[in-house]
Amino acid sequence: MRHTIPTFLRSAAVLIAGTVFMAASSLAAAQSTPQPVERTPGAADPAPVHAELAGVFEDFGGRAGLDALMDEFMTILLADPRMRPFFEKVEHDRVKRQLAEQFCAILGGGCVYTGRDMVEAHGAHRIDRADFNALVEDLQIAMNRRGIPFRAQNKLLAVLAPMHREVINR
């Protein structure tokens, strides 16, 4: 009786450790070979590199700053009744990672965006201009909370704004 519990715990621990190891190794494999996925024919580059924005990348605090920004952004999106329906069922860690990759690539930070193109990524949702603007607003609030200078914010937003053509689908 006194031995059965530790035995059970041991097997459970082994099982959990195995799962974590497999998950971690598959994640590591995915991260070690970042590859842009196939694009919808005719879709615009979702992460056009703007090498001239390298200074803006620094204003955002580099990749680490972008990761922290996405934590803030996702928190705000999920608290916003306008945005929560779009984000509550997605894998938050994946979306945050891909957004950080996308912004990092655009700002000349040398990252590779591994997500889908903008048509593909938003195809499952019906998105209008008001939805698009609501997301921009939440991103602005997140950038403000991270203390990112307003001018740096606008230089990134100016690259993102034209994506409305592929994001807005109704």
Next chain:
Amino acid sequence: MSSKSFVRPPPARRLLAAACFAIFVCSAPQVAAQELSDLQADEPVETVEPDNRVTGGKLLLTAGVSQIEGAGGGGLTPWALIGGYGESSQFGASAFYTRVDVDDYSLDSYGALVGFHDRIELSVSRQVFDTEAVGAALGLGRGFEIRQDTLGVKVKLFGDAILEQDRWLPQVSLGVQRKRNDRGALVRAIGADSDSGTDVYLSATKLYLSQGVLVNGTLRYTEANQFGILGFGGDRRDGHSLQFEGSVAYLLNRTLAVGAEYRTKPDNLNIATEDDVWDVFLAWTPNRHVALTVAYVDLGNIVIRDRQRGVYASLQVGF
């Protein structure tokens, strides 16, 4: 002459007052709600289907404020942006009160506008010009007032001022302002041709986001003297002429903009020269329901007084 046949609808004023009041009342609870949601942005809130929203879809500041004749724009000049915070499938509305207090005169303007589907804007406003001591000097009586009612329509023709950041092309709108003032005998006595007139304008507006600058240019085809306060057409020059109005606004942050405006005007009357006007302004929109604009304005010569400079203050409420 033709203006004699004009029947002034008495309910217009009451209708305008009612519209302003309704917009104010509708806005008040939304102001409170907005401030609450800003403060508690990281607390969970009840899910609402985004499809149900009928207004409020535009970004802050992108609805402009209400210009002196009631159209969505800057302080002196209309912009191509459609007033109110309704996006392409929504509607928006706002009411405003503006006071311009220059050395020897004051001008109050109040009114309301409605924007439909970010495409069409309808506006109605009243301008009240107070001659203060000059009224006595001219034998009209101290504090003699001239009132003008303005009805406006604006239609967005093409382009996008805000989101099309990779294209130079501005948003372009065509507008009409029908004006009539209540001192027909007086304005004809000083040389104007009529107490009513129609302005037609074409506005082009673009936000250059990387630079944080919003630029507007407006061409106005008008015969109005001092915005119409001193009637339309004149003994020096009759008929419409093409005038230019420009605005530049620099965004300081998400809610605050500073800028300047310039507006040329016709010079139709022999009794006095009419100057161009300009202002420098600070506009603050803490949320989509309130906009506060303060400015230093130079109206130039108005009848017997030169260099009419002073303060412009405007409050707009809406959604």
